[in-house]
Amino acid sequence: MFVHVVTLLCVLGAQAVELHRVGHTTSTVARPAPVVQCVCSSIPNQTLCSWAEPPQATPLHYIATYSERQRQAETRPCVLIPPGDPHSQLNVTLPPSARELWHCHLPEMKLLTDYIMNVTAVYPGGSSSHLSTFMMEDIVKPDAPESMQVSCLNPGTVLVQWEPPSTWAHRDIFPLKYELLYQWRSRGQIRSNHLKSFPDSRTSLKGFARGRTYQLQVCAKDALGLGHCSDWSAPVNITLPL
Numbered sequence: 001m002f003v004h005v006v007t008l009l010c011v012l013g014a015q016a017v018e019l020h021r022v023g024h025t026t027s028t029v030a031r032p033a034p035v036v037q038c039v040c041s042s043i044p045n046q047t048l049c050s051w052a053e054p055p056q057a058t059p060l061h062y063i064a065t066y067s068e069r070q071r072q073a074e075t076r077p078c079v080l081i082p083p084g085d086p087h088s089q090l091n092v093t094l095p096p097s098a099r100e101l102w103h104c105h106l107p108e109m110k111l112l113t114d115y116i117m118n119v120t121a122v123y124p125g126g127s128s129s130h131l132s133t134f135m136m137e138d139i140v141k142p143d144a145p146e147s148m149q150v151s152c153l154n155p156g157t158v159l160v161q162w163e164p165p166s167t168w169a170h171r172d173i174f175p176l177k178y179e180l181l182y183q184w185r186s187r188g189q190i191r192s193n194h195l196k197s198f199p200d201s202r203t204s205l206k207g208f209a210r211g212r213t214y215q216l217q218v219c220a221k222d223a224l225g226l227g228h229c230s231d232w233s234a235p236v237n238i239t240l241p242l
Helices: none
Strands: 004-012 015-024 037-040 047-051 061-068 079-081 102-106 114-123 126-135 146-154 157-163 176-186 189-198 202-206 213-222 236-239
Touching (some): 061 102, 102 114, 146 236, 157 213, 176 202
Antiparallel strands (some): 015 126, 047 102, 176 213
16 A cells, blocks of 8 residues: 555746645545536625535535635635535525535635635545636626516517526625627528627517517626626527518
8 A cells, every 4th residue: 555646736927826636545446536617606705616416426524625826825724515405504605506516615705806616525545636726707697687578669669687696795886787698590500690789687688580480598797897708598499570
């Protein structure tokens, strides 16, 4: 029996950040590391790092910590949320697709700050870790807008309205803007139009053809330009009258 360690380093500026470490006490049993992804759905207190249970083996438990990159000695524990937990005590709401994952809640994150996240899966006789570094500005991703409705105002014009994502808590300080995507079928081909930078949660669109069916979706993005717009609402169809 011996200890085997594999380390990968990512050099950022003059400082190296360790990205992955695997350590185990046998040469025959693999210790899969969790694959971790961090997302901030509302600035500053809705940052979650998430991962699935490794399919090859079930860890005894997880250890999750994080720290500011410039203050690595001040490591803080991350609040673990097991799969299926109601999360009510943390005031965190998860979509159904994410409820089978492990989550780690990072409260009160700071802007313009590098963070290092460490999630370690502990196995009998060994462990495997995933380390990552990120800034909150890079992982901001508002949840999808809600309660989208589409109606016909007059021939060729539709009214689209929706509610901001309920998880985005500080719209007065960090306002949102929206992108619209609508698609239709013409001569057997799917056509689309992607419209960006809507400041309000309703708008009217012109140029829609009579008798044609359109599918519309909306996505939210932080108005300051942080993060990404990638979580689209459920599609809504409308067929314009002839």
